Amino acid sequence: MTFGFPEPDLIIFDCDGVLVDSEVLSCRCLSDVLAQCGIELSEHDTLDLFLGRSTAAVLQHYDGRLVPEDFLAALKAQVFQQFRRSLRSIPGVSGVISQLTMPFCVASSSDLDRVRLSLALTDLARYFGDRLYTAQMVARGKPAPDLFLHAAAQMQADPQRTLVVEDSVSGVSAAKAAGMMVWGFVGGSHYRSRDGRSMLIDAGADRVFDQMANFWKGA
Known part of the structure; x- marks a missing residue:
């Protein structure tokens, strides 16, 4: 169990604000x-x-x-x-990813070449390979569920057994519309002077946390 939810079969990471502090x-x-x-x-x-x-x-x-x-x-x-x-990676995110035992991928609103550059510059590309999905690949971007549903389909995962890690209201809304569990992350520098926790909870996040060191720990 993960915070009262079943262990996910797939974890989908947003890129900007979750993997990289961009x-x-x-x-x-x-x-x-x-x-x-x-x-x-x-x-x-x-x-x-x-x-x-x-x-x-x-x-x-x-x-x-x-x-x-x-x-x-x-x-x-x-x-x-x-x-x-x-550009820098989010502190602690490499440690989290390197220890995952279930499949994972990226689903980002950014263009594919920008995602690739972001991951290459921060030495995170080695973890994801070609498991990168972007808004260019679907008809509607976030807050529509299309991108997350596309990523889950490509990864052959049940949306209801998928966990999304997001930092934005539009991303949380998209994940919930896709029927997925979503954790809001507010550890990026863009939330230093903003109440991101309330914003993401109001958007429907199942949990909100602010340090990657607490990924599997209490909120």
Whole structure:
């Protein structure tokens, strides 16, 4: 049993904010690139609007009218530059992953090349191989359940026997919509001045924790 639930057959990790401490970096880049397009959006508001969402969600939010054609390319270039300079893994996550005995994978709203770069820069790629699933692979990104259901299907796992580890409201909502157990993680730097615990519990998280050292311990 795991905190009153059956031991999962599969664990799905979100990437940004769960495996790597990237949310502040990426939201800062998004805010900067939007400013270059004449759109003022603070880092705080960027987190509120787009935490856990795909770049397609950004375009949809602005309805494609206010951002130039090279917006995504400019954003990607800035994010990659910032990641190469400053990205770090979440403390303790390597130790957790290395000791898992059940299958596990990644399901992220980020593009596949960004996920691969993030895992390579933080020496986590060796754990996941090609078990990487992204919003590019499904019709609807988080908070829709499509991505998590796709990952479970590819891993040949029952959604009801799947545990998701997420840091965002949209990710928690997606996991619950997929019929999965979900643990909210609030140990990323983007939650230092935010009440992430209440946010994720309100979204439906079955448990919330703030240190990877407590992954299998009390909340």
